[in-house]
Amino acid sequence: MCEILIKINCPHCQSSKVVKNGKKRNGEQNLLCRSCGKQFQGRYRHPGADPAVKQLAIRLLERNSGIRDIEELLGISRRCILDNLCRQGTRLKIAPARQHYQSVQIDEVWSFVGKRKKGKYWLLYAYSPEADEILAYSCGSRSASTVRELLKQLEGVAVEHYYTDHWKAFAQVLPPEKHTVGKAYTKNIEGVNTCLRARNRRLVRKTTCFSKKKENHLAALNLMFSYRNKQKAKHHTF
Numbered sequence: 001m002c003e004i005l006i007k008i009n010c011p012h013c014q015s016s017k018v019v020k021n022g023k024k025r026n027g028e029q030n031l032l033c034r035s036c037g038k039q040f041q042g043r044y045r046h047p048g049a050d051p052a053v054k055q056l057a058i059r060l061l062e063r064n065s066g067i068r069d070i071e072e073l074l075g076i077s078r079r080c081i082l083d084n085l086c087r088q089g090t091r092l093k094i095a096p097a098r099q100h101y102q103s104v105q106i107d108e109v110w111s112f113v114g115k116r117k118k119g120k121y122w123l124l125y126a127y128s129p130e131a132d133e134i135l136a137y138s139c140g141s142r143s144a145s146t147v148r149e150l151l152k153q154l155e156g157v158a159v160e161h162y163y164t165d166h167w168k169a170f171a172q173v174l175p176p177e178k179h180t181v182g183k184a185y186t187k188n189i190e191g192v193n194t195c196l197r198a199r200n201r202r203l204v205r206k207t208t209c210f211s212k213k214k215e216n217h218l219a220a221l222n223l224m225f226s227y228r229n230k231q232k233a234k235h236h237t238f
């Protein structure tokens with residue numbers, strides 16, 4: 001069978017090996033990417049269904065655009081943006097890239113999820129200054145169980161020493177011989193905190209952009225951390 005290559009790049013992998021693949025029920029041309037195997041349409045009636053628009057929405061979220069800004073700029077619904085965020089953000093996995101770290105700093109950042117009066121929702125995360133990498137994070141109350149949940153994600157990784165602030169849950173969970181407390185030792189992660197608050201509206205103090213739903217919040221955190229870990233290779237354009 002003779003296949004005619006179409007002059008259009010695949011919105012998923014940018015490959016130019018795109019061929020016609022029948023018509024959709026709505027009459028639109030269906031296309032198939034020979035490189036990644038994904039199908040897409042030549043034209044979308046609803047921009048929210050267009051994979052290229054979805055990808056752009058994710059790029060805008062990574063660069064700290066608000067849901068309402070994206071709705072306005074791309075002409076797609078809020079619902080569609082949040083579904084896309086959840087789908088793509090949940091798929092990302094934040095996990096240590098190395099087997100061994102000399103020092104790991106852990107710190108906490110608060111935000112809100114749902115109603116402000118329900119109280120703060122804490123984000124706890126582990127950062128390696130030597131690798132400039134966010135290794136893991138956990139969310140919840142300001143308690144030992146949230147610290148334990150974070151450490152569970154570092155199982156199988158050799159960490160020589162942990163540095164934290166005076167928050168007492170750290171001392172309850174971290175092995176004392178491997179744990180040093182003091183603001184002087186958490187300077188690097190404090191710097192990352194500032195970056196995160198500047199780069200994610202959900203973490204800005206006095207924000208009105210907090211998530212209504214926990215799943216949106218977690219997907220946004222996944223997206224933010226994975227973006228930061230990717231970007232550090234490009235000299236801190238985060």
Ligand SMILES: [Zn+2]
Nearest residue numbers: 010013033036
């Ligand atoms: Zn492709």
